[in-house]
Amino acid sequence: MSADTDPFALFDLPRRHAASRDAIEQRYLELSRAAHPDNVVGDGTAARRAAVERASAVNAAYRVLRDPVLRAEALVKLGGIDLDSTDPERGAPHPTQAFLLEMIDLRERLEDGGPDGVAALRDDVEARCDAALDAAVEALDAGEVRRAAEHLVARRYFQRFLDETDSSAP
Amino acid sequence: MAYSNKVIDHYEHPRNVGSLDKGDQSVGTGIVGAPACGDVMKLQIKVENGVITDAKFKTYGCGSAIASSSLVTEWVKGMSVDQAMQIKNSQIAEELSLPPVKIHCSVLAEDAIKAAIRDFQQKQGAAPAAEGEPQH
Numbered sequence: 001m002s003a004d005t006d007p008f009a010l011f012d013l014p015r016r017h018a019a020s021r022d023a024i025e026q027r028y029l030e031l032s033r034a035a036h037p038d039n040v041v042g043d044g045t046a047a048r049r050a051a052v053e054r055a056s057a058v059n060a061a062y063r064v065l066r067d068p069v070l071r072a073e074a075l076v077k078l079g080g081i082d083l084d085s086t087d088p089e090r091g092a093p094h095p096t097q098a099f100l101l102e103m104i105d106l107r108e109r110l111e112d113g114g115p116d117g118v119a120a121l122r123d124d125v126e127a128r129c130d131a132a133l134d135a136a137v138e139a140l141d142a143g144e145v146r147r148a149a150e151h152l153v154a155r156r157y158f159q160r161f162l163d164e165t166d167s168s169a170p
Numbered sequence: 171m172a173y174s175n176k177v178i179d180h181y182e183h184p185r186n187v188g189s190l191d192k193g194d195q196s197v198g199t200g201i202v203g204a205p206a207c208g209d210v211m212k213l214q215i216k217v218e219n220g221v222i223t224d225a226k227f228k229t230y231g232c233g234s235a236i237a238s239s240s241l242v243t244e245w246v247k248g249m250s251v252d253q254a255m256q257i258k259n260s261q262i263a264e265e266l267s268l269p270p271v272k273i274h275c276s277v278l279a280e281d282a283i284k285a286a287i288r289d290f291q292q293k294q295g296a297a298p299a300a301e302g303e304p305q306h
Contacts, residue, residue: 083205083206084206085206086204086205086206086274086277091205091206092205092206093205094203094205095203095205097201099203100201100202100203100210101201103203103210103230104201104210104212104228104230107210107228107230108228153205156205156206156207156208157203157205157208157210159208160207160208160209160230161208161230164230
């Protein structure tokens with residue numbers, strides 16, 4: 001993975017999930033200023049285009065680094081597992097049947113539950129969604145990329161459920 | 171991205187939504203998920219004398235995933251188990267005119283029907299029919 005697609009390298013930050021918010025913000029300002037088309041030395045469209053591309057890469061990396069979930073997913077990707085891929089080796093690990101059954105069961109409870117039931121269910125899943133991220137970060141810190149990926153996949157299922165409850169809310 | 175009319179039709183009027191009794195010996199249940207997006211699909215078949223007499227699904231996912239599973243439940247009714255095992259995701263994608271970014275939804279539906287058949291066969295104590303890995 002090159003510096004273009006490794007946000008940590010682009011921002012000159014260690015590949016760790018724990019990141020100083022201040023450091024990210026400061027690096028973002030520096031890099032944005034350097035890449036600003038007005039500060040491009042030399043003229044010609046090539047130099048200008050390169051600056052625009054650089055600024056866009058800086059923005060993309062910033063978006064990933066400042067978001068704890070995207071930051072964790074990026075670290076997993078740097079570790080060789082792409083959660084957006086369905087490749088059996090390098091793609092997102094498949095959850096267990098029991099987990100999928102539970103995801104169906106949650107939806108059925110959502111359909112059956114009254115407003116109070118929905119709110120309780122939502123709180124419960126929100127807590128599990130957060131816990132899944134914490135578990136993923138812990139696995140990343142321990143250097144266990146696959147385990148981190150499994151937790152992040154679970155988190156995506158929980159997130160999906162929460163998105164659904166949001167969109168069905170009155 | 172525009173959905174095809176067939177996808178919209180299945181999405182707005184999904185066929186065979188519901189559940190069959192999971193504990194019934196003649197019912198096979200397949201549950202599959204798409205880890206990248208969090209979609210879940212449950213597809214169930216009821217088999218009598220080697221023929222699929224009923225099929226139900228519940229899919230929590232995008233329109234294409236719902237349409238793919240709805241279409242499969244329509245197709246498999248009246249099919250033999252062996253015929254249903256032959257359903258390919260490419261047929262589903264073609265019928266629904268799925269764009270390339272939504273092909274994985276048809277793969278999910280193929281995986282679901284195969285999982286349901288395997289579950290049924292296991293209940294019968296028969297060895298699962300030989301088949302290759304689903305094409306991704």
